[in-house]
Amino acid sequence: MHTVVLTKGVPDFREGQVAFDEDGHLERGATPTVMNPNDKHALRAALQTKVRNGGHVSLMSMGPPGFKEVLQEGMESVYADDAYLVSDRAFAAADTWATSIALTTAIERLDEHVAEGGVDMVFAGFKTADGETGHTGPQTCWGLDWPILTHVVSLDIDEEAGRVRAKRLVEGDIEEIETVEAPLPCFVVADPEFEPTYRKAAHRLTHKDLREETQERAQNHEEHVTVWDHEELNLDPDYVGLDGSPTIVSSVDPIPRAPAERDATMVDPDDGEAMRELVEEMVPLAGGE
Amino acid sequence: MSEPTDGASGGDGEYEHYEAVVVGCGPGGAAAAAALADEGVETLVLERGVDAGAKNVSGGLIYAEESAPYTIDGLFPGFREAATERPVTEYHLHNVAGSQVKSFDITDLHEHDTDWCDAVLRREMDSWLAERVHERTRETGGGLLTEVKVDGLLREEGEIVGVTCEELDPIRADLVVAADGVNSELARDAGLMDWEEPEEWFQGVKAVVDLPDGAVPERFDVEGGEGVAHLFSGDLFDGVRGGGFVYTNEDSLSIGSVFHLDSVAAERAEPHELLDALLTHPFLGQWLADEEYEEREYSAKLVPDSKKAALQSPHQDRLVVVGDAAGQMQAQGPIIKGMNHAVTAGGLAAEAYAQAKARGDTSRAGEFYERKLHDEGVMEKLRPRRYEVASALGEPEPFANLTDAVLDSAVGRFGVRLLGDRLERLYSSPALSMMVPDTRTPYVTLPTVIAEELGAPVDETNDVEPPSLADRIGDLTYDTDVGNPHIELRDDSAAASGTAVTACPVSAEGFGGGCYRRETVESNGEREEVVSLDTQPCIECGTCAVVAETEWEHPRGGKGVEFEEG
Ligand SMILES: Cc1cc2nc3c(=O)[nH]c(=O)nc-3n(C[C@H](O)[C@H](O)[C@H](O)COP(=O)(O)OP(=O)(O)OC[C@H]3O[C@@H](n4cnc5c(N)ncnc54)[C@H](O)[C@@H]3O)c2cc1C
Numbered sequence: 145m146h147t148v149v150l151t152k153g154v155p156d157f158r159e160g161q162v163a164f165d166e167d168g169h170l171e172r173g174a175t176p177t178v179m180n181p182n183d184k185h186a187l188r189a190a191l192q193t194k195v196r197n198g199g200h201v202s203l204m205s206m207g208p209p210g211f212k213e214v215l216q217e218g219m220e221s222v223y224a225d226d227a228y229l230v231s232d233r234a235f236a237a238a239d240t241w242a243t244s245i246a247l248t249t250a251i252e253r254l255d256e257h258v259a260e261g262g263v264d265m266v267f268a269g270f271k272t273a274d275g276e277t278g279h280t281g282p283q284t285c286w287g288l289d290w291p292i293l294t295h296v297v298s299l300d301i302d303e304e305a306g307r308v309r310a311k312r313l314v315e316g317d318i319e320e321i322e323t324v325e326a327p328l329p330c331f332v333v334a335d336p337e338f339e340p341t342y343r344k345a346a347h348r349l350t351h352k353d354l355r356e357e358t359q360e361r362a363q364n365h366e367e368h369v370t371v372w373d374h375e376e377l378n379l380d381p382d383y384v385g386l387d388g389s390p391t392i393v394s395s396v397d398p399i400p401r402a403p404a405e406r407d408a409t410m411v412d413p414d415d416g417e418a419m420r421e422l423v424e425e426m427v428p429l430a431g432g433e
Numbered sequence: 434m435s436e437p438t439d440g441a442s443g444g445d446g447e448y449e450h451y452e453a454v455v456v457g458c459g460p461g462g463a464a465a466a467a468a469l470a471d472e473g474v475e476t477l478v479l480e481r482g483v484d485a486g487a488k489n490v491s492g493g494l495i496y497a498e499e500s501a502p503y504t505i506d507g508l509f510p511g512f513r514e515a516a517t518e519r520p521v522t523e524y525h526l527h528n529v530a531g532s533q534v535k536s537f538d539i540t541d542l543h544e545h546d547t548d549w550c551d552a553v554l555r556r557e558m559d560s561w562l563a564e565r566v567h568e569r570t571r572e573t574g575g576g577l578l579t580e581v582k583v584d585g586l587l588r589e590e591g592e593i594v595g596v597t598c599e600e601l602d603p604i605r606a607d608l609v610v611a612a613d614g615v616n617s618e619l620a621r622d623a624g625l626m627d628w629e630e631p632e633e634w635f636q637g638v639k640a641v642v643d644l645p646d647g648a649v650p651e652r653f654d655v656e657g658g659e660g661v662a663h664l665f666s667g668d669l670f671d672g673v674r675g676g677g678f679v680y681t682n683e684d685s686l687s688i689g690s691v692f693h694l695d696s697v698a699a700e701r702a703e704p705h706e707l708l709d710a711l712l713t714h715p716f717l718g719q720w721l722a723d724e725e726y727e728e729r730e731y732s733a734k735l736v737p738d739s740k741k742a743a744l745q746s747p748h749q750d751r752l753v754v755v756g757d758a759a760g761q762m763q764a765q766g767p768i769i770k771g772m773n774h775a776v777t778a779g780g781l782a783a784e785a786y787a788q789a790k791a792r793g794d795t796s797r798a799g800e801f802y803e804r805k806l807h808d809e810g811v812m813e814k815l816r817p818r819r820y821e822v823a824s825a826l827g828e829p830e831p832f833a834n835l836t837d838a839v840l841d842s843a844v845g846r847f848g849v850r851l852l853g854d855r856l857e858r859l860y861s862s863p864a865l866s867m868m869v870p871d872t873r874t875p876y877v878t879l880p881t882v883i884a885e886e887l888g889a890p891v892d893e894t895n896d897v898e899p900p901s902l903a904d905r906i907g908d909l910t911y912d913t914d915v916g917n918p919h920i921e922l923r924d925d926s927a928a929a930s931g932t933a934v935t936a937c938p939v940s941a942e943g944f945g946g947g948c949y950r951r952e953t954v955e956s957n958g959e960r961e962e963v964v965s966l967d968t969q970p971c972i973e974c975g976t977c978a979v980v981a982e983t984e985w986e987h988p989r990g991g992k993g994v995e996f997e998e999g
């Protein structure tokens with residue numbers, strides 16, 4: 145098995161990390177880049193595949209050289225064997241379409257280079273935290289002309305038969321789950337509800353081995369990262385980056401701050417007097433006032 | 434190992450097979466696994482804690498006996514340097530009556546048959562052992578997995594052929610080692626142990642107390658790297674049969690109590706209060722006075738009494754049972770020896786399997802193991818024949834009261850005065866210490882009379898204020914398995930299960946934040962006393978499995994309480 149996991153660096157939107165300027169615009173420079181939180185579902189699915197079916201996992205990302213940090217984070221969590229960074233000034237400001245073209249090309253390039261059988265599966269996360277479009281995965285898959293399984297919550301691979309069986313949420317609804325099958329190679333978008341299952345002791349022992357192995361590898365992750373630019377991928381600059389992007393972002397509207405100021409008062413539940421006062425204050429509110 | 438086949442979501446398919454599966458990675462399981470790996474046996478070790486040691490509590494003195502065929506440092510070179518606190522080189526027994534204390538030096542008894550003895554904290558010890566165990570068993574094709582709880586025995590046509598787990602599909606094995614400690618679900622499943630008789634158990638309760646760096650040598654008057662053990666018995670525990678201990682760690686103390694469970698139940702004693710009686714005794718003022726009392730951890734666990742509970746035939750089909758799971762926990766008078774016997778049993782079980790395999794019939798492992806326990810003298814330590822004789826005379830109530838009454842009379846007191854310091858030698862006699870009967874006499878009456886007749890008042894003061902039960906629970910770490918309680922009440926009447934309200938170490942009469950609570954319900958105009966159970970604060974000690982009517986299991990892998998010290 146050779147699997148590829150697509151991952152992306154996004155601004156760290158967590159409280160205390162993210163920085164906005166006075167107009168409420170994101171300050172990219174002052175905000176650290178982290179792995180797209182939703183990609184961890186793809187990483188978990190890829191890890192399950194590696195643990196249960198063995199083989200090689202490659203991480204792939206498109207972005208500036210600084211994304212290597214993100215790749216390191218990814219390598220640690222998926223116990224990846226190596227990573228590919230599609231990175232070139234010519235790719236800057238690409239929309240999802242241009243990004244998909246570059247990624248499709250990179251996957252095809254990798255496919256040719258993998259010994260025996262090429263790439264079997266590509267895993268992608270479920271939309272990114274910055275763009276939130278959810279386009280890149282499906283478009284990349286369309287470029288590859290592979291079957292796609294989305295909203296996947298569990299996965300079984302029968303390598304010999306060359307088939308994947310998955311449980312997926314119908315229309316993304318947790319209440320409705322269907323079982324589908326697809327031939328390999330195929331493209332899998334893991335849902336946030338994806339739960340890896342390791343029901344064999346052998347799986348868990350392999351998992352432990354991989355963790356130890358990868359710790360070493362992730363420390364000098366640079367040695368395992370290959371950077372590809374547009375020349376390497378033989379991509380026409382007219383089809384990538386800003387020039388290759390049909391989407392036009394007219395403007396970004398900041399969401400205004402909530403007008404209400406809230407005060408918090410701490411009340412000790414063991415303090416009878418304070419609790420009584422609190423209840424008295426709240427009684428009128430219960431009446432809808 | 435046979436190749437695992439995947440079913441839907443890793444479901445059905447053929448079962449995995451390992452040559453040996455060891456359940457539990459305390460000292461017994463670790464020893465068995467290491468010895469099996471040394472024999473080249475493919476060994477899988479399954480431990481329910483997030484880390485080996487996360488579930489385990491001991492008082493803390495691990496012995497290496499000269500007469501034992503296996504010792505922990507023999508099986509794990511470097512053990513003492515890496516995983517223990519201090520070698521214990523002095524042992525004192527204090528007889529207490531009020532604030533009168535008479536102390537005996539029983540280092541001779543402590544050193545009898547002892548190669549070395551170190552104080553340990555279980556989290557550190559067991560997790561160190563587990564790393565070695567994983568390395569060694571991994572080489573055989575097996576390995577150690579944490580957060581996996583074995584919940585029963587896999588049977589085919591009525592015969593034990595492996596284990597079933599909460600987190601994994603069933604696993605087949607040629608040898609199953611149950612090293613799952615006290616309240617062994619495997620020994621129960623095999624029908625070898627029931628959890629019915631409180632007389633067969635002790636309850637151990639313990640606090641690990643922080644001390645400033647360098648305080649141990651100074652306050653306990655020992656050389657820099659060495660440590661000491663102090664034991665307490667007499668009237669400070671309200672007549673409950675048992676005793677207290679203070680053991681020195683690197684920069685903390687293990688302070689605890691070990692009581693006969695039947696006595697805890699009968700006296701309706703509150704275990705945390707018994708511990709507090711020791712913690713606040715003036716004698717401990719000399720060690721605890723100088724700074725604010727800081728408790729690192731409160732914990733408890735049942736301890737089997739091998740004299741009554743040790744299995745004569747700890748095996749069935751492919752199953753062998755070692756350590757606490759087989760009741761192999763020896764109370765040698767005041768000295769508690771469980772960990773060392775678990776190690777020996779683990780080693781012998783591995784040896785027995787290797788021998789059976791060499792003869793081409795692995796099904797005989799259990800039979801060989803039983804024989805080795807006898808031949809190596811382990812059974813004689815666990816269930817001394819002399820005790821069986823002494824207890825036949827000493828334990829029935831009329832005799833117990835007679836000796837108690839005589840001792841407490843003018844005649845008895847005269848005898849104690851007459852013996853004076855020669856009593857120290859009697860207390861240090863290994864032969865006598867093995868046959869101490871389970872009556873009030875040795876635990877309460879004799880020490881009290883000794884302290885009254887021969888002791889001197891303690892002039893120390895002790896202003897330790899132990900934390901409340903609520904604070905003790907609040908300081909523990911839990912990963913609660915919400916909606917999936919591991920204990921259920923089978924009979925919630927006060928008559929059947931009311932004892933748990935007091936005997937549970939994290940519950941108390943009138944305390945609403947513990948596991949067991951007393952409630953009055955009214956139905957059809959009648960008032961009825963019942964108990965209710967909330968397992969959230971449970972520290973998995975096992976007490977209510979014996980004293981109440983419960984369906985008792987351990988939590989799933991990784992769930993429940995997590996001890997940091999042990
Ligand atoms: C307060 C107190 C003081 C003590 N003092 C001493 C002392 O000073 N010296 C001494 O030698 N002994 C002492 N003991 C006794 C000693 O702790 C035990 O005898 C010893 O730990 C027994 O070792 P073991 O390997 O049999 O079991 P344990 O150490 O209990 O190990 C059992 C292991 O099995 C795991 N397990 C249980 N069930 C399952 C399952 N279903 N699936 C997977 N894993 C499972 C547990 O998590 C645990 O790691 C004391 C005990 C107490 C409570």
Ligand code: SF4
Binds near residue numbers: 971
């Ligand atoms: S609920 Fe039972 S097992 Fe849990 S701490 Fe209380 S007595 Fe022990």
